Amino acid sequence: MPPIRRNTLFYGDNLDILRDYIDDESVDLIYLDPPFNSNRSYNVLFKDEGGKEAPSQITAFEDTWHWNATTAATLHDFTLRANDRAVKVLTALVDSLGQNQMTAYLVMMAARLAELHRTLKPTGSLYLHCDPTASHYLKIVLDTIFGGENFRNEITWQRTNVHSDSKTWSSVSDIIFFYSKSSHFTWNPIYQSHSVDHLSSKYRNDDGDGRGLYTLSDMTSPNPRPNMMYEWKGHASPPNGWRYSKETMAELDAEGRIWYPESKDKRPRLKRYLSEMSGTLLTNVWTDINPINSQAAERLGYPTQKPLALLERIINASSNPGDVVLDPFCGCGTAICAAQQLGRRWIGIDITHLSIALQKYRLKDMFGLEEKRDYDVKGEPEDLPSAAQLARDDRYQFQWWALSLVKAKPLGGASSPSPQPSPSGRGSRRAEGKKGADQGVDGVIYFYDDGSGKPKRAIVQVKSGKVNSQLIRDLVGTIDREKAPIGLFITLEPPTRDMVAEAASAGVYQPPQFAQSFPRVQILTIADLLNGVEPKLPRVTATFKQAPRAQGDSGQAGLFDGEA
Numbered sequence: 001m002p003p004i005r006r007n008t009l010f011y012g013d014n015l016d017i018l019r020d021y022i023d024d025e026s027v028d029l030i031y032l033d034p035p036f037n038s039n040r041s042y043n044v045l046f047k048d049e050g051g052k053e054a055p056s057q058i059t060a061f062e063d064t065w066h067w068n069a070t071t072a073a074t075l076h077d078f079t080l081r082a083n084d085r086a087v088k089v090l091t092a093l094v095d096s097l098g099q100n101q102m103t104a105y106l107v108m109m110a111a112r113l114a115e116l117h118r119t120l121k122p123t124g125s126l127y128l129h130c131d132p133t134a135s136h137y138l139k140i141v142l143d144t145i146f147g148g149e150n151f152r153n154e155i156t157w158q159r160t161n162v163h164s165d166s167k168t169w170s171s172v173s174d175i176i177f178f179y180s181k182s183s184h185f186t187w188n189p190i191y192q193s194h195s196v197d198h199l200s201s202k203y204r205n206d207d208g209d210g211r212g213l214y215t216l217s218d219m220t221s222p223n224p225r226p227n228m229m230y231e232w233k234g235h236a237s238p239p240n241g242w243r244y245s246k247e248t249m250a251e252l253d254a255e256g257r258i259w260y261p262e263s264k265d266k267r268p269r270l271k272r273y274l275s276e277m278s279g280t281l282l283t284n285v286w287t288d289i290n291p292i293n294s295q296a297a298e299r300l301g302y303p304t305q306k307p308l309a310l311l312e313r314i315i316n317a318s319s320n321p322g323d324v325v326l327d328p329f330c331g332c333g334t335a336i337c338a339a340q341q342l343g344r345r346w347i348g349i350d351i352t353h354l355s356i357a358l359q360k361y362r363l364k365d366m367f368g369l370e371e372k373r374d375y376d377v378k379g380e381p382e383d384l385p386s387a388a389q390l391a392r393d394d395r396y397q398f399q400w401w402a403l404s405l406v407k408a409k410p411l412g413g414a415s416s417p418s419p420q421p422s423p424s425g426r427g428s429r430r431a432e433g434k435k436g437a438d439q440g441v442d443g444v445i446y447f448y449d450d451g452s453g454k455p456k457r458a459i460v461q462v463k464s465g466k467v468n469s470q471l472i473r474d475l476v477g478t479i480d481r482e483k484a485p486i487g488l489f490i491t492l493e494p495p496t497r498d499m500v501a502e503a504a505s506a507g508v509y510q511p512p513q514f515a516q517s518f519p520r521v522q523i524l525t526i527a528d529l530l531n532g533v534e535p536k537l538p539r540v541t542a543t544f545k546q547a548p549r550a551q552g553d554s555g556q557a558g559l560f561d562g563e564a
Contacts, residue, residue: 011356011379014328014349018115027119028323031335033129065105075107082114086144110141120181125318128177135175146179153178158287190317191279203274216269311338333359357404366550387526391464399462402490405529408443408460440478449511449538458486467491469498485509489523511538
């Protein structure tokens with residue numbers, strides 16, 4: 001397999017990419033937040049695939065996992081590759097639960113978890129983020145692949161506040177499973193600040209010598225230590241002896257770190273200064289990281305976006321600067337941005353071009369990183385033949401990718417699929433050609449051209465097949481209907497002479513505060529866009545919400561294994 005030389009985003013099925021590109025024992029830390037629709041009730045989850053469901057459920061949950069020929073083939077392949085214990089447990093789950101959406105999900109996850117285990121270094125760790133819908137089954141699968149002895153923690157993250165739920169306890173948390181590859185794994189303890197109650201009750205002493213508040217701790221040995229049984233400054237030895245040798249006691253005394261009681265019947269105690277304390281060691285219940293609410297500066301509008309602070313905590317605890325962090329379901333890229341911020345190298349994988357586009361925008365907004373110059377993107381078309389192949393394989397993925405070339409927000413049929421793996425685990429979830437309210441509008445770019453503070457829209461249409469002048473006339477009609485000043489027509493095929501003439505006859509748009517006018521209808525070929533041609537627009541605002549600029553410099557170039 002070709003070596004990964006730099007930080008890299010991969011478009012494609014993560015199972016294929018893991019097998020084709022990621023070497024054995026080459027990754028230090030894996031974080032994954034795999035998709036699963038927890039809003040479905042269990043009776044639906046376990047209903048046989050032939051069971052009838054309400055049309056509204058089919059529409060709302062059309063991206064759930066399904067048992068099909070691909071699932072069966074993946075299970076067969078897993079039986080040939082995985083360890084015997086994992087095979088027995090997975091087949092037993094399928095036999096007992098049946099061939100349904102839950103077991104299809106478990107089969108697809110087991111195959112990927114086995115590959116992820118292969119890629120981890122012996123000192124590496126994996127964090128799997130999930131909710132209670134399938135967490136109990138996932139833990140069984142993880143135990144068989146990683147070994148139950150390498151289970152480290154079940155972390156509970158309180159992701160929301162209490163809310164009303166009919167006849168249930170309010171569900172406010174997610175689960176994060178923490179596994180290591182072996183008993184020797186990277187671990188950096190994380191501390192949090194002492195609580196106000198702890199500080200007020202424990203740190204109440206101050207000698208006025210400038211060293212600040214301190215608390216007193218026991219200096220006696222918890223276990224019998226005959227060699228530590230000695231008298232110290234008139235104080236008899238404790239029954240088990242002192243915690244420190246005479247030499248150490250003398251040093252502590254010289255430093256003024258021993259508190260002496262007035263009575264010789266009481267024992268001296270050690271002064272522990274607040275300024276020297278790291279804080280309270282973090283537990284496996286995390287309540288101090290808030291979810292991304294509607295007002296959060298880092299909110300990008302991605303439905304499953306996780307807070308940067310959550311990923312930074314995980315990365316700080318289980319990796320060191322320069323280590324490689326892998327996210328095989330990277331969505332809007334929180335894990336890779338946290339890795340970049342903390343000086344780690346990173347690999348991200350996602351199955352949709354929309355997600356890859358969001359990640360590229362985010363890396364640019366936060367760190368000023370540019371594709372090719374600062375990191376690689378693999379799997380996206382780089383020339384016309386590969387663009388044409390993408391269009392033949394999946395026209396919606398082609399549409400997302402084409403819209404990303406002009407930084408347009410997908411609408412209608414292009415936005416129907418959610419940015420996550422398909423139910424089969426291969427290829428994207430496909431929309432059924434539904435256009436929604438904005439019929440004939442595939443994407444939109446927002447721009448400002450006056451002092452009103454209200455953005456205007458340039459609407460975008462994408463065509464991957466044969467084109468003709470009637471399509472341009474249709475676009476003009478759509479512009480008029482939508483009251484949009486400008487329309488962009490992106491085409492894989494070269495436009496005809498009549499199309500160019502039809503676009504020219506649509507006239508120009510003259511913004512009130514610009515000396516420059518702009519073609520009202522603009523035809524852009526994929527070849528144009530690949531060669532760096534950009535739409536002619538007034539000042540463009542952020543079509544996608546911009547991520548805040550990262551504070552400080554990560555200080556790492558993203559090179560792997562010393563490659564130059």
